[in-house]
Amino acid sequence: MPEHFFDLVVRNARVVTAADVFSCDIGIRDGRIAALGTDLPPGARDIDAAGRYVTPGGVDAHCHLDQPHAAPIRMADDFDTGTRSAVCGGTTTVIPFAAQQKGQSLRAAVDDYHRRAGDKAHIDYSFHLIVSDPTPTVLHEELPALIAEGYTSFKIYMTYDDLKLDDGQILDVLEVARQRGAMAMVHAENADCIDWLTQRLEAAGRTAPRFHAHARPMLVEREATHRAISLSQLVDVPILIVHVSGKDAVEQIRWARGLGLKIYAETCPQYLFLTAEDLGTEGEHAYLGAKCVCSPPPRDKSNQDVIWNGLADGLFTVFSSDHAPYRFEGEDGKHPGGEAVAFRHIPNGIPGLETRMPLLWSEGVLAGRLTPQKFVELTATNPAKAYGLHPRKGTIAVGSDADLVIWDERELTLTNSHLHHAVDYTPYEGMQLSAWPAITLARGRVAWDAAGFHASPGRGQFLTCGEPTLAPRRA
Numbered sequence: 001m002p003e004h005f006f007d008l009v010v011r012n013a014r015v016v017t018a019a020d021v022f023s024c025d026i027g028i029r030d031g032r033i034a035a036l037g038t039d040l041p042p043g044a045r046d047i048d049a050a051g052r053y054v055t056p057g058g059v060d061a062h063c064h065l066d067q068p069h070a071a072p073i074r075m076a077d078d079f080d081t082g083t084r085s086a087v088c089g090g091t092t093t094v095i096p097f098a099a100q101q102k103g104q105s106l107r108a109a110v111d112d113y114h115r116r117a118g119d120k121a122h123i124d125y126s127f128h129l130i131v132s133d134p135t136p137t138v139l140h141e142e143l144p145a146l147i148a149e150g151y152t153s154f155k156i157y158m159t160y161d162d163l164k165l166d167d168g169q170i171l172d173v174l175e176v177a178r179q180r181g182a183m184a185m186v187h188a189e190n191a192d193c194i195d196w197l198t199q200r201l202e203a204a205g206r207t208a209p210r211f212h213a214h215a216r217p218m219l220v221e222r223e224a225t226h227r228a229i230s231l232s233q234l235v236d237v238p239i240l241i242v243h244v245s246g247k248d249a250v251e252q253i254r255w256a257r258g259l260g261l262k263i264y265a266e267t268c269p270q271y272l273f274l275t276a277e278d279l280g281t282e283g284e285h286a287y288l289g290a291k292c293v294c295s296p297p298p299r300d301k302s303n304q305d306v307i308w309n310g311l312a313d314g315l316f317t318v319f320s321s322d323h324a325p326y327r328f329e330g331e332d333g334k335h336p337g338g339e340a341v342a343f344r345h346i347p348n349g350i351p352g353l354e355t356r357m358p359l360l361w362s363e364g365v366l367a368g369r370l371t372p373q374k375f376v377e378l379t380a381t382n383p384a385k386a387y388g389l390h391p392r393k394g395t396i397a398v399g400s401d402a403d404l405v406i407w408d409e410r411e412l413t414l415t416n417s418h419l420h421h422a423v424d425y426t427p428y429e430g431m432q433l434s435a436w437p438a439i440t441l442a443r444g445r446v447a448w449d450a451a452g453f454h455a456s457p458g459r460g461q462f463l464t465c466g467e468p469t470l471a472p473r474r475a
C-alpha cells in the first residue's frame with residue numbers, strides 16, 4: 001500500500017461541468033480522476049484551488065500544426081511549440097489535421113503526420129483527416145480502414161484550389177461517413193464566386209489585405225453552407241460546419257435544425273473579437289491588415305452579436321481556435337521580405353490556440369454572456385463528443401483523464417511576448433482580459449503554473465477516436 005493513494009489532490013475546487021457547478025476536492029491517481037468528494041485524504045501533493053473555478057482542460061478540435069505547405073509558406077508551430085502554447089492557455093487536447101495532398105495516398109499523409117508529431121507533443125492529440133483527393137482507393141479502402149483504426153473525423157473543403165472537392169466528390173465522401181459512423185467537417189465557401197471576385201478586384205488594382213473581405217462576402221459562405229446542408233440531407237448524415245462567421249450562415253443552420261437535420265456548427269474567436277476593419281486601412285499601414293487575414297473573413301459588430309447569441313442559445317456546438325500559425329515577418333509568412341503582397345497570396349489563417357480559452361472565459365463567462373457550464377460544453381465536452389474522445393476527455397468525472405484548468409481571475413493586457421507559440425504576433429494584441437489559467441494539469445501533471453511552462457515533449461499520447469456521441473447512434 002503506497003503512503004498516499006492519490007498522487008495529487010486539488011482541494012476546494014469550484015468544479016464546472018457542462019451540466020453543473022459544485023464544490024469538492026478532486027483526487028488524481030495515475031493521470032486520471034479517481035475521486036470527487038469532500039475531505040479527501042492528503043495526496044502525495046495537494047493544490048489548494050481556494051474556491052476558484054476548475055474546468056476541464058480545453059479540447060481544441062480545429063487547429064493546424066506543422067501542416068506541409070508549398071514553399072516558401074510554412075507553418076511556424078510544430079507539435080512542440082503548438083502544444084506548448086495550447087497548454088499555457090488551458091487547452092490539454094488538440095486535434096490537428098493530417099492533410100492528404102492531391103495525388104497522395106491518405107495513409108501516406110497519416111504516416112507523415114505521425115512522424116511530425118513524433119516525440120514532440122506535450123499534451124494528448126488525435127488527428128482529423130483532410131480528404132482532398134477521393135479516389136476509388138481512398139473511398140473504398142483507405143478511408144474505411146483509417147476510420148476503423150480511430151481516425152473518425154475528416155474535413156472537406158469547398159474552396160482552395162489544392163483542397164476543394166466538387167459536389168459529387170463531397171457526396172461520395174459523405175456516403176463513407178454515413179456507412180462508417182464518421183464525422184465530416186465542412187469548410188463552406190463558394191470557390192467560383194471567390195475566384196470571380198478576386199479577378200475583378202485585382203484587375204481594378206484592389207489588392208491590399210482589406211480586399212480579402214471583399215472577395216469573400218458573406219453570401220459566398222451562405223450559399224456554400226446551404227449547399228453543404230443539402231448534400232448532407234441527400235446522404236442523410238450529420239455534418240459539422242466549421243468556422244461560421246455571421247448571420248447569413250447562422251440563418252441557414254437554424255433553418256436546417258428546424259427541419260430536424262443534424263447540422264452541427266463551430267465558430268472561432270476571430271468572429272467574436274475581430275471585424276473586417278482589422279484587415280487594414282488605406283495608405284502606408286495597409287499591409288498590417290495581413291495579420292488578420294483568415295477565411296471566412298471577420299465581419300462586423302452586428303455579426304459578432306449574432307455569433308455571441310448562437311454560442312449562448314445552442315446554435316453552436318463547438319468553439320475552436322482554427323489556429324493557423326503563419327508568421328507576419330519573414331520569407332515564409334504574411335508579409336514576405338517586408339513586401340506587401342496581393343491579398344490572394346497572403347496565407348489564410350491566424351494564431352489562436354493559446355488565447356481561445358482565456359478570451360472566452362473572460363469575455364463570455366466573466367462578462368456575463370455565457371454560463372460557466374456553456375463554456376465547458378463549447379470548449380471541451382462537445383468537441384470531445386463530436387470527435388469520439390468523450391468521456392476520457394472533455395469532462396470532470398471519475399475515470400476521466402485529469403486534464404484540468406484552475407482559473408485565476410485577474411486583469412491582464414494580452415501581448416504576444418507572453419504567449420508561447422512560434423508566431424510573431426497575436427491578432428488580439430492589447431486586449432484587456434480578466435482571467436488566465438493559474439494552473440493547467442495535463443493527465444495529472446502540472447504543465448503550466450505561476451512558475452511558467454513545464455515541458456514534457458513526447459508525453460502527449462496519440463488518441464484513437466471512437467464514434468461521435470453528440471447524438472445517439474442511428475438505429
Ligand SMILES: [Zn+2]
Binds near residue numbers: 187242243295
Ligand atoms: Zn477552414
